[in-house]
Amino acid sequence: MKNSALKKIKTPLSEKAARELRTGQNVLISGTIFTARDKVHGYLMNKRPRPEEMPFNLDGAIIYHCGPVVSGENGRFTVIAAGPTTSQRMQMYEPFVISHYGVRGIIGKGGMSSDVAEAMKEAGCVYLHATGGAGALLAERIKKVEGVWMIEEFGRAEAMWALRVEDFPALVTIDSTGASIHAEVERASKEKLTRLLQGR
Amino acid sequence: MLRLRDGIKEIVRKTAISLPRDIEEALKAAYEAEPQDSPSRQALSQMLENSRIAKKAAKPLCQDTGTPIFYARVPRELSFSVVEQSIIEGVRLATESVPLRPNAVDVLTEKNSGDNTGRFFPEIYFEQSEQDTLVIDLSLKGAGSENAGTFYKLPDERLKAGRDLDGVRKCVLDAVYSIQGRACPPYTVGVGIAGTRLAAAKLSRGALMRKLEEDAVDPAISGLEKRLLSEINSLGIGAMGLGGNCTALGVKINHAHRHTGSYFVDISISCWANRRSRLVW
Numbered sequence: 001m002k003n004s005a006l007k008k009i010k011t012p013l014s015e016k017a018a019r020e021l022r023t024g025q026n027v028l029i030s031g032t033i034f035t036a037r038d039k040v041h042g043y044l045m046n047k048r049p050r051p052e053e054m055p056f057n058l059d060g061a062i063i064y065h066c067g068p069v070v071s072g073e074n075g076r077f078t079v080i081a082a083g084p085t086t087s088q089r090m091q092m093y094e095p096f097v098i099s100h101y102g103v104r105g106i107i108g109k110g111g112m113s114s115d116v117a118e119a120m121k122e123a124g125c126v127y128l129h130a131t132g133g134a135g136a137l138l139a140e141r142i143k144k145v146e147g148v149w150m151i152e153e154f155g156r157a158e159a160m161w162a163l164r165v166e167d168f169p170a171l172v173t174i175d176s177t178g179a180s181i182h183a184e185v186e187r188a189s190k191e192k193l194t195r196l197l198q199g200r
Numbered sequence: 201m202l203r204l205r206d207g208i209k210e211i212v213r214k215t216a217i218s219l220p221r222d223i224e225e226a227l228k229a230a231y232e233a234e235p236q237d238s239p240s241r242q243a244l245s246q247m248l249e250n251s252r253i254a255k256k257a258a259k260p261l262c263q264d265t266g267t268p269i270f271y272a273r274v275p276r277e278l279s280f281s282v283v284e285q286s287i288i289e290g291v292r293l294a295t296e297s298v299p300l301r302p303n304a305v306d307v308l309t310e311k312n313s314g315d316n317t318g319r320f321f322p323e324i325y326f327e328q329s330e331q332d333t334l335v336i337d338l339s340l341k342g343a344g345s346e347n348a349g350t351f352y353k354l355p356d357e358r359l360k361a362g363r364d365l366d367g368v369r370k371c372v373l374d375a376v377y378s379i380q381g382r383a384c385p386p387y388t389v390g391v392g393i394a395g396t397r398l399a400a401a402k403l404s405r406g407a408l409m410r411k412l413e414e415d416a417v418d419p420a421i422s423g424l425e426k427r428l429l430s431e432i433n434s435l436g437i438g439a440m441g442l443g444g445n446c447t448a449l450g451v452k453i454n455h456a457h458r459h460t461g462s463y464f465v466d467i468s469i470s471c472w473a474n475r476r477s478r479l480v481w
Contacts, residue, residue: 069301080263086382131243137253171442185380185442196435
């Protein structure tokens, strides 16, 4: 699979912009993105805070499966390392989060289930794959911490951080047509596995 | 033991910010072998660039700075509890100075201790040594790859895996296929074969500490290691699971005598970075 040319995208994303993206496309993301992992996802689904109960607007937002290393104190935070965490853990919450809050992009690693892909197709949302473990490299693309929510309740790794990014690199691996590079790779590897299990 | 504490702090720092040499070389070779413009080559390129940035800026390679796991081989004249205290203090100091992400959560209150110490945290294993130097191996084990670990009991009907090395082979292939790209490949795959779950898990974890060039002593086992590496890479999962020729950098198998009635195969997975180091004191 060849990569097409780099495409620059800005947050918030419109439905049209999200629906134009295709798997295999490399993107550079600029604007504000919001971290959310296990605890925030559970909260967003179970408590369903109203917009006035949240400091951030997730309509058209890109959320980032990430628990960063952050130094400094309130108002003077610095992100030291911030690569993606395994998206699989957020699968059971994500279809709701996408449709209820109007999220247009999910940055993570390892891909997500067909249920999530289906929700993305329905709502107009994409999965943006970032390189796992590239915490130092990706932190360099984070230019500013714009705010944080739930830091007391969930701690630094699990809080929702609003991060201003410039040219944050990712690869579209699930798009709004239902195409998924993860599903393709899994299918192809299943055929190989079946042959290897039959051999001795 | 003020100095040992500082030695521990330094080894934790080094392990968090830099790759082991064998891993870095293997990643470079994997990068060279992938086709131009492929997503897997691009992922490998970012891994290598990330490692350069982390080392230069003395920042953690990955935001998940892991569970610190120590294997200490302690000479007779030193007590385990003194070494234990130095390790705990060293981890606490490194958490603040590197900094590391605080990862220790109390399962009753769900509170994060904030300094990577707590009940049985960090993980420490002791062995009495007949040598006069203290040797401490450290692994910083990220949760993404730890969550990918699994075990099998042979025979396994689903895989048609019997109680022999070919059965072990089938388990390892099934395990890697099942996790796909979720634990940050290319992986180091550790395998433990034993008669109890605990022994198998300890062996598979320990196998991740072996250098890539260090094959198993027994030729039947080292043969299986090589075969599995090539078969895993033929699955086509590739770096970060984006498709490609390099899904694993190495397969390392440790084995023990087993009980007549039991045959456990435990599989530990390390992400591409396999952060590990040794301190000789």
